[in-house]
Amino acid sequence: MEQTLLKSLTKASKTLGIPEPHDGRGHLATNNNGAKWKTRNVEKLQGLVMHQELGWGSVEGVARYHTGPSSHLHDGGVESISYSWAIRRDGQIVLCNDLDKATWSQGYKGRAGDENAEFISVMFEGMFKGEKVTDPKAGEPNDKQLLSGMVLWQVCKTEWDWDSDDLYGHYHFGKPACPGDTLQVMIDAIRSNREKLVYDFSTVTGRQQALKDLGYYAMEVDGKWGPGSKGALVRFQTEHHLEPDGIWGPNTEAAMWKALKNA
Ligand SMILES: [Zn+2]
Structure with a gap:
């Protein structure tokens, strides 16, 4: 897995004019007596988490x-x-570690189970x-760092089909x-298309929110399905060539997902 990723990164680096990746394993400091990382299943990794150094070192x-x-x-x-x-x-x-090492600080607070097993972390040098x-x-990550961050994300996304x-x-x-x-803006921009898709259509609130975000519903999202909500749904159905019956059925829901995805 590591070799495959390094190979893809090398290829990308040549095209984009960024330095070729470095396999830091065996070069960076280690401590045989230090606390050991747990092992995780590389195949099951769920995503990438970006960090900054919050420092001036390397x-x-x-x-x-x-x-x-003196490690904290x-x-x-x-x-x-x-x-x-x-x-x-x-x-x-x-590359700092074998990817099957579940290193510290990579999970949801309060998540049940071993949250550290789920994500890959990447740290950008600098104080941002x-x-x-x-x-x-404190400054900003530079253009090369941002580009490399995008490349790493893209290569991992492809590898794991994220x-x-x-x-x-x-x-x-x-x-x-x-x-x-700056990195937060980049991350939010990459995520934005999908974030629109967080709707629970089993609830009235979720349906109202979707209609509101698409511009069909101007009233308060209050979880009560009244004439205003129904009218909004009928308008949506009409514009999407569905039967304008004001009923939330499977065809309407499919069209809603599509509209939200393209919004
Ligand atoms: Zn961090």
Whole structure:
């Protein structure tokens, strides 16, 4: 798996004029006595989570810190850097760990089961502006880093056949500062098409919200299916060449998904 990804990344890097990826395994600091990562099933990975370094060092420095005695991750450090991938300031993508290592800080708070098993993490070198980032010198990821982030996402998305909303930032999991404003905009933009598709059509609220987002329903989403809601549905059905009966059936629902997807 790692070799396949590195090969795709190498190919992409040549086309896009970014540095070829680097296999950092065996080069970055490790600690044989540090806490061990759990093992996860690579085939079942659910998505990619982007992080920022929130610092002024390098991938090497972060690896030394995580594995060292002063690591905040674990007393006595951890066995290796706590990210699967990293992106350097010059845009080089670095493979930091075997992907079957479930490194720290990759899951939903409160998720049942081993949340750390589900996601791949990537850390961008640097200190980026964002919510709760107090360093006055904080800047932005540069163009090469952003491009490499997109490439890594695309290569992983293809490999695992993920959807757009399988891309996350650490802010989705309770760390607003990470990975900072600019990457958050990028992540939100990639996810936006899919985010529109979060509707529970088994509820009146979900149906009203969909009609509202598509511009057919102007009233309050209140969970009560009254004449206003029905009128909105009839207008939607008419415009989509469905029988305008005001009944939410399978054809209407299919047309609704399609409309929301294209919205
Ligand atoms: Zn983070």
